[in-house]
Amino acid sequence: MLRINRRIWRNFDWITLLIVILISVIGILTIYSTTRQPYGAPQAPFYLKQLLWLGIGLAGLIVMVSFDYIWLSRFSIPLYVVGLALLIIVMMIGKTGMGAQRWISLGPVSFQPSELFKLIFIVMLANSLSISQDLIGLKSFLRISLFIVVLPFLLILKQPDLGTALVLMALFFLIMFARGIQRKALIIILSVSIVSLPFLGSIVWSGLKEYQKNRVIAFVDADVDPSGIGYHIKQSKIAIGSGEFIGKGFLKGTQGPFRFLPEKHTDFIFSAFAEEWGFLGSALLLSLYFIFMLRGLDTSRKAKDDFGKILALGITFMFSLYFFINIGMTLGIMPVVGIPMPFMSYGGTALLSNFIAAGILINIRTRRFSLFY
Amino acid sequence: MKNDTTVSAKVIPVSIIMIAGFVIILLRLWQLQVVQGSEYRKTAESNRLRVIGIPAPRGIIYDRNGLPLVKDTPFFIASVIPAEISNKHFPLLAEILDMPVDEVHKKVTESHHNPEIPIRLKEPLNFEEVSFLEARRSDVPGLIIEVDLGRKYLYGQTASHLIGYLGKLSPQQAADPANHDVPPTAFIGQWGVEKLFDKRLRGIAGKKVYEVDALGREIRLFQEQQPIEGKDLTLSVDIALQQEVEKAFEGKTGAFVALKPDTGEILGLVSSPSFDPNKFTHGITYEAWQSLMQDRKFPMLNRTTQSVFPPGSIFKIITAVAALEEGVINEETTVTCSGSIKYGNRKFRCWKRGGHGRVSVHRALVESCDVFFYEIGKRLGIDTIHAYASKFGLGSRTGFPFGNEKEGLIPTTTWKLETKKTKWFLGETFINAIGQGYVSITPIQAAFMTGIFASGGTSFTPQILIGGDPEKINRIDLSPETIRIVSDGLMGVVHEKRGTGKAARLDDLTIAGKTGTAQVVSIRKDSKDLPEHIRDHAWFVAYAPVEKPEIALAVFVEHGGHGGTAAAPIAKRAIESYLLRNDHERKQ
Numbered sequence: 001m002l003r004i005n006r007r008i009w010r011n012f013d014w015i016t017l018l019i020v021i022l023i024s025v026i027g028i029l030t031i032y033s034t035t036r037q038p039y040g041a042p043q044a045p046f047y048l049k050q051l052l053w054l055g056i057g058l059a060g061l062i063v064m065v066s067f068d069y070i071w072l073s074r075f076s077i078p079l080y081v082v083g084l085a086l087l088i089i090v091m092m093i094g095k096t097g098m099g100a101q102r103w104i105s106l107g108p109v110s111f112q113p114s115e116l117f118k119l120i121f122i123v124m125l126a127n128s129l130s131i132s133q134d135l136i137g138l139k140s141f142l143r144i145s146l147f148i149v150v151l152p153f154l155l156i157l158k159q160p161d162l163g164t165a166l167v168l169m170a171l172f173f174l175i176m177f178a179r180g181i182q183r184k185a186l187i188i189i190l191s192v193s194i195v196s197l198p199f200l201g202s203i204v205w206s207g208l209k210e211y212q213k214n215r216v217i218a219f220v221d222a223d224v225d226p227s228g229i230g231y232h233i234k235q236s237k238i239a240i241g242s243g244e245f246i247g248k249g250f251l252k253g254t255q256g257p258f259r260f261l262p263e264k265h266t267d268f269i270f271s272a273f274a275e276e277w278g279f280l281g282s283a284l285l286l287s288l289y290f291i292f293m294l295r296g297l298d299t300s301r302k303a304k305d306d307f308g309k310i311l312a313l314g315i316t317f318m319f320s321l322y323f324f325i326n327i328g329m330t331l332g333i334m335p336v337v338g339i340p341m342p343f344m345s346y347g348g349t350a351l352l353s354n355f356i357a358a359g360i361l362i363n364i365r366t367r368r369f370s371l372f373y
Numbered sequence: 374m375k376n377d378t379t380v381s382a383k384v385i386p387v388s389i390i391m392i393a394g395f396v397i398i399l400l401r402l403w404q405l406q407v408v409q410g411s412e413y414r415k416t417a418e419s420n421r422l423r424v425i426g427i428p429a430p431r432g433i434i435y436d437r438n439g440l441p442l443v444k445d446t447p448f449f450i451a452s453v454i455p456a457e458i459s460n461k462h463f464p465l466l467a468e469i470l471d472m473p474v475d476e477v478h479k480k481v482t483e484s485h486h487n488p489e490i491p492i493r494l495k496e497p498l499n500f501e502e503v504s505f506l507e508a509r510r511s512d513v514p515g516l517i518i519e520v521d522l523g524r525k526y527l528y529g530q531t532a533s534h535l536i537g538y539l540g541k542l543s544p545q546q547a548a549d550p551a552n553h554d555v556p557p558t559a560f561i562g563q564w565g566v567e568k569l570f571d572k573r574l575r576g577i578a579g580k581k582v583y584e585v586d587a588l589g590r591e592i593r594l595f596q597e598q599q600p601i602e603g604k605d606l607t608l609s610v611d612i613a614l615q616q617e618v619e620k621a622f623e624g625k626t627g628a629f630v631a632l633k634p635d636t637g638e639i640l641g642l643v644s645s646p647s648f649d650p651n652k653f654t655h656g657i658t659y660e661a662w663q664s665l666m667q668d669r670k671f672p673m674l675n676r677t678t679q680s681v682f683p684p685g686s687i688f689k690i691i692t693a694v695a696a697l698e699e700g701v702i703n704e705e706t707t708v709t710c711s712g713s714i715k716y717g718n719r720k721f722r723c724w725k726r727g728g729h730g731r732v733s734v735h736r737a738l739v740e741s742c743d744v745f746f747y748e749i750g751k752r753l754g755i756d757t758i759h760a761y762a763s764k765f766g767l768g769s770r771t772g773f774p775f776g777n778e779k780e781g782l783i784p785t786t787t788w789k790l791e792t793k794k795t796k797w798f799l800g801e802t803f804i805n806a807i808g809q810g811y812v813s814i815t816p817i818q819a820a821f822m823t824g825i826f827a828s829g830g831t832s833f834t835p836q837i838l839i840g841g842d843p844e845k846i847n848r849i850d851l852s853p854e855t856i857r858i859v860s861d862g863l864m865g866v867v868h869e870k871r872g873t874g875k876a877a878r879l880d881d882l883t884i885a886g887k888t889g890t891a892q893v894v895s896i897r898k899d900s901k902d903l904p905e906h907i908r909d910h911a912w913f914v915a916y917a918p919v920e921k922p923e924i925a926l927a928v929f930v931e932h933g934g935h936g937g938t939a940a941a942p943i944a945k946r947a948i949e950s951y952l953l954r955n956d957h958e959r960k961q
Contacts, residue, residue, distance in 0.1 A: 240413070290391070
């Protein structure tokens with residue numbers, strides 16, 4: 001045990017750990033700045049809560065690093081069942097917030113099962129796809145879609161949490177393609193998808209709530225409803241743009257504290273950051289994310305087994321999707337989908353699950369060498 | 374090798390896609406923050422400032438005796454802050470304000486200012502409306518009641534052509550850098566003294582700048598700028614005289630100008646009909662403007678400076694002075710008037726069919742004998758008459774500070790040759806010598822000319838403010854003999870039994886005057902029997918007291934008939950009002 005610990009110590013992925021802590025601290029500072037109350041009103045407690053969650057997240061990360069990730073593979077089915085159960089519970093007794101039913105209350109803290117479920121989902125997929133070395137055939141593709149994807153997708157869409165549901169779907173396809181699909185199956189899947197896309201699209205469209213439809217409309221034409229979602233994009237661009245090259249300086253941003261920027265400490269936290277730190281700070285922050293993601297890909301390449309490779313790739317895909325969708329939204333080059341910025345956005349469950357995910361990545365990289373003792 | 378599985382092979386293309394995404398994001402960031410950064414910075418700054426204007430009280434205009442002619446009265450306006458409302462609020466707003474929805478919508482969407490600057494929807498509000506709106510304000514976010522100052526013209530129509538009125542900035546005025554500190558909602562002087570001295574009167578509007586959050590709540594007073602009051606102005610006009618004359622002009626069309634001969638200060642200036650400047654205070658309605666513009670008597674026309682008329686017999690003052698100065702006659706020279714004079718195959722008539730008999734210059738002035746002036750006109754020649762008329766300011770602008778002053782015309786032989794392409798006929802000299810024919814002047818020129826004669830030959834630029842240094846334009850060297858002879862004649866017009874201006878006589882004062890009855894068409898018929906628009910114009914010029922003139926004036930009644938009956942009584946009322954009021958009531 002001691003020998004293993006020493007090996008872990010020596011191979012530990014310090015860089016990933018350092019980056020996620022750094023980004024989280026930046027996030028907390030930004031939350032502090034943007035939730036300032038103008039003119040003497042007491043500071044909102046968001047940053048303190050987030051600091052607490054950072055502690056919890058770090059603990060979660062340590063736990064995730066402390067055992068060999070192989071155990072995740074072994075427990076993937078029970079984990080998946082528990083995750084699904086939580087999704088069903090949230091649908092039945094969940095708390096409603098911002099027009100969606102996503103939270104479960106556990107005493108003083110609210111808990112968002114869909115956040116954790118994404119990880120369980122990736123673990124489950126990685127497990128199913130690492131059993132065989134063969135390319136995925138049509139049969140196994142359908143089996144996996146049916147048993148692993150459809151039910152949680154519908155449950156999350158129903159909450160409704162369009163963003164997470166779409167991320168789940170995208171993750172599924174990305175991981176499947178990365179794992180490799182038989183040529184024949186691939187052609188069939190692609191043609192079926194393309195043919196059914198408008199059809200599915202209209203079903204999804206009709207199933208969307210009004211505010212979700214507005215977001216898409218607003219993205220296409222921001223002038224349609226300037227006080228609605230187009231307003232969010234406009235204010236986000238104002239916040240980012242007004243930062244200019246070197247930024248207004250820490251605690252000098254105005255778009256957040258004066259409430260022009262909506263969701264300033266959650267989905268639009270990057271806008272608040274960019275306002276205060278300018279192009280220089282933003283480019284630096286983006287580089288941190290970028291190093292983190294490239295390192296995730298590298299971890300996948302170096303992982304000792306297929307489960308580790310697929311798991312690391314899936315997690316990196318997840319972070320990348322969140323990162324690109326969120327930043328694209330704040331920059332006005334993607335539609336507004338309620339997706340937070342990993343490690344930065346305010347939100348306890350999300351931060352915890354991000355740290356758990358980072359923990360898994362560190363775990364895989366740290367244990368990248370096959371046992372040679 | 375195990376590491377070379379299908380999964381690992383995907384890492385390289387995925388990395389490339391990520392790098393591409395990263396580059397796109399950096400480029401977009403560069404575009405927003407560096408390329409468009411300063412623009413967004415400006416937007417971010419105006420995002421949170423709400424500007425509520427505080428109107429500057431406009432300077433008060435006083436008459437020469439210190440009586441206020443205008444006052445600034447507060448009024449209420451229903452305004453809306455565009456940033457606070459959206460399309461769904463328009464029907465409710467329209468209902469509350471009792472206005473068509475389209476109009477509300479148009480007013481709000483037309484503005485391209487900072488959306489935190491209120492837009493005026495309805496003004497002025499009466500007290501009922503104010504209390505009703507106060508009660509319903511909470512129904513529409515951003516609906517506010519603003520206070521502004523409106524101009525009240527205390528004497529209504531009186532002196533409106535002089536005082537003028539206010540109006541919104543025209544697009545050209547708004548673009549003028551001189552008006553950069555005028556709020557877009559403000560009114561500025563558009564006519565008369567209000568326009569001429571606008572910069573002095575207007576002051577500088579103040580403002581309160583609030584920081585607001587996105588919910589439109591005012592968080593803090595960010596900046597406060599107190600308005601700077603406009604400066605007061607004291608006019609040279611005597612409002613009591615003005616009122617008296619306007620009363621006399623009621624129902625008549627015409628003009629009146631009175632001035633102080635020793636300074637050029639305007640004591641009264643009437644153009645009748647006039648308009649009520651109070652109608653412009655909240656923006657004149659289209660209907661009211663149309664009715665003003667389409668009125669056939671042109672109330673917006675300032676007849677004192679913008680219209681020219683034949684002077685008729687008041688021009689005989691010039692002819693008499695010229696003849697005496699040039700030595701073509703002396704005090705004793707007589708001409709026999711038989712009721713007409715024949716020249717060539719044309720007969721030039723005197724107004725008195727039976728003739729005046731042998732008349733000297735004195736009687737010719739007193740009884741306004743036409744034949745006498747035909748004769749001396751012939752002796753002078755039109756060019757000499759022109760020279761004297763010009764010295765007395767006729768045929769050129771007096772320098773009155775506003776109102777697109779017209780020049781009028783005093784013909785010369787060269788002028789005739791140049792414009793009519795024919796030579797001058799002596800017969801034309803006859804009729805021009807009595808102020809008919811080509812001769813035309815403005816009413817202010819008539820008063821100006823009278824002032825010059827009253828002051829013994831000095832001309833001053835007409836002043837509309839009191840206390841300014843008199844601006845001497847010119848000094849004509851007139852022999853005291855000429856002045857005595859002519860002024861005796863003019864006094865006789867009023868005070869002698871056969872004087873044509875007896876109607877202007879006042880017991881306690883010596884008044885000198887001259888009547889004029891200018892023909893509109895050459896029909897020798899009593900004017901009263903003619904339709905109004907071709908009746909003669911009535912003139913009367915006067916100054917008093919003759920020993921030391923304090924007032925010189927010209928009365929002009931358009932199509933009024935005889936000068937002695939239509940114009941002279943108005944002059945009498947003016948002189949009486951100005952000179953015989955208690956001394957403590959007026960300032961000399």
